[in-house]
Amino acid sequence: MSQNIFSTPFTAESNTIDFAKKMDQADPLKKFRDEFHFPQTAKGENQLYFAGHSLGLMPKRAHAFVNQELNSWAKYGVEGHFLGSHPWVHYHEFITESFARLVGAKKSEVIAMNTLTVNLHLMLVSFYRPTQKRFKILIENNTFPSDKYAVDSQARFHGFDPKQAIVELKPGVDGLTVSEESILETIKQHGDELAVIMLGDCNYLSGQKFDMKKIVEAGHKVGAVVGFNLAHGAGNLHLTLHDDNVDFAMWCSYKYLNSGPGGLAGAYVNEKHLNKKDIPRFEGWWGHNKESRFKMGPDFEPLPTAEAWQLSNPPIFQLASLRASMELFDEAGIKNLREKGDHLTGYFEWLLKENLADTIEVVTPKSRGSMLCLKFKTSPKAWFDKMIHAGCIVDFREPYIIRATPVPLYNNYEDVFKLVMLLKEFSKG
Numbered sequence: 492m493s494q495n496i497f498s499t500p501f502t503a504e505s506n507t508i509d510f511a512k513k514m515d516q517a518d519p520l521k522k523f524r525d526e527f528h529f530p531q532t533a534k535g536e537n538q539l540y541f542a543g544h545s546l547g548l549m550p551k552r553a554h555a556f557v558n559q560e561l562n563s564w565a566k567y568g569v570e571g572h573f574l575g576s577h578p579w580v581h582y583h584e585f586i587t588e589s590f591a592r593l594v595g596a597k598k599s600e601v602i603a604m605n606t607l608t609v610n611l612h613l614m615l616v617s618f619y620r621p622t623q624k625r626f627k628i629l630i631e632n633n634t635f636p637s638d639k640y641a642v643d644s645q646a647r648f649h650g651f652d653p654k655q656a657i658v659e660l661k662p663g664v665d666g667l668t669v670s671e672e673s674i675l676e677t678i679k680q681h682g683d684e685l686a687v688i689m690l691g692d693c694n695y696l697s698g699q700k701f702d703m704k705k706i707v708e709a710g711h712k713v714g715a716v717v718g719f720n721l722a723h724g725a726g727n728l729h730l731t732l733h734d735d736n737v738d739f740a741m742w743c744s745y746k747y748l749n750s751g752p753g754g755l756a757g758a759y760v761n762e763k764h765l766n767k768k769d770i771p772r773f774e775g776w777w778g779h780n781k782e783s784r785f786k787m788g789p790d791f792e793p794l795p796t797a798e799a800w801q802l803s804n805p806p807i808f809q810l811a812s813l814r815a816s817m818e819l820f821d822e823a824g825i826k827n828l829r830e831k832g833d834h835l836t837g838y839f840e841w842l843l844k845e846n847l848a849d850t851i852e853v854v855t856p857k858s859r860g861s862m863l864c865l866k867f868k869t870s871p872k873a874w875f876d877k878m879i880h881a882g883c884i885v886d887f888r889e890p891y892i893i894r895a896t897p898v899p900l901y902n903n904y905e906d907v908f909k910l911v912m913l914l915k916e917f918s919k920g
């Protein structure tokens with residue numbers, strides 16, 4: 492093995508369980524696997540869990556974090572807002588630093604609040620301000636349905652027909668991925684009609700990662716506001732939102748951020764948009780000046796940070812499990828995780844090509860995070876059913892896509908090797 496194990500090249504020897512085990516032994520991040528609960532097979536073994544792009548595994552320490560707040564509730568009742576080691580009135584602030592580090596933002600620019608689609612709407616309320624000339628929103632070609640419903644409804648809300656207002660990127664011949672030239676060309680083509688560009692940083696279906704900085708530059712050049720949905724990037728990619736000059740972003744935390752089902756989402760607002768008097772925003776009391784919030788006055792005084800977008804007092808138990816996971820990200824470091832992730836996903840792709848090139852095509856390009864989008868040449872649903880039955884958890888998207896993700900925080904090389912060997916076994920019929 493080389494000095495930096497994540498630059499180990501793949502050779503004939505890599506197609507063995509011994510190689511996978513050696514890599515796991517040498518992995519400097521291996522201790523994090525034990526921090527998670529793995530669902531068990533009927534035989535009492537860990538499932539081969541490859542669905543972290545959908546719902547991340549439960550950090551073991553989430554029990555303690557949530558219990559701590561249940562205990563505070565039992566012990567203090569309403570006074571828990573001000574007592575205990577983590578008073579609830581400040582609780583979302585315990586996430587701020589970790590979120591800022593994770594997405595490459597300033598602390599003033601991020602907030603943990605609501606859920607993803609809610610945050611998308613809140614951001615569009617502020618940043619989609621169409622005029623008769625500039626009214627279009629650019630989205631991905633295969634947008635997650637909720638994002639499409641959100642932008643369509645926003646266009647309608649402002650009196651526009653989504654058929655005219657919503658522009659989709661044009662995929663290449665595979666029908667899934669988009670070339671960079673085509674993205675930049677589409678931005679140029681719609682130019683001064685584009686109000687907002689709202690793409691994923693990583694497409695939910697193809698796993699393709701976009702060059703955020705280039706898209707922001709191209710968008711700003713034509714006068715558009717540029718936002719990203721980080722559902723598949725937060726906790727997966729090494730992000731630099733502030734330096735890339737992204738205007739706004741939002742993400743969920745139940746996928747790569749392991750906060751549990753329905754976990755709280757995040758939002759980012761570039762500091763240049765904070766403190767603007769004329770920015771339209773839907774408002775609630777948790778966005779109001781903390782000093783005077785409990786004076787219960789009738790007039791809204793926005794906080795000078797992304798917290799101004801916060802509406803309600805937040806759900807503490809959801810924040811508690813998110814805190815547990817963010818502590819792990821702080822310990823592991825997103826740059827280190829991405830380095831391992833690139834190698835682990837590279838191993839996955841290499842093994843598939845080595846063993847199953849005639850059966851499975853990897854659709855995801857090299858510009859990606861940890862997820863691979865796999866196209867099965869025959870009966871994908873039958874393959875999927877067999878995998879689930881064998882305790883190998885991936886997901887299936889109509890009509891033919893199977894998504895599988897080795898998550899560097901808790902998956903290892905042995906998982907990847909076993910998954911590919913299982914597929915090879917199935918391929919024999």
Ligand SMILES: Cc1ncc(COP(=O)(O)O)c(C=O)c1O
Nearest residue numbers: 606607608635637638695722743
């Ligand atoms: C890209 C993308 N957008 C939106 C959503 C919807 O998220 P939520 O139900 O948390 O609003 C998801 C959920 O998987 C997603 O992957």
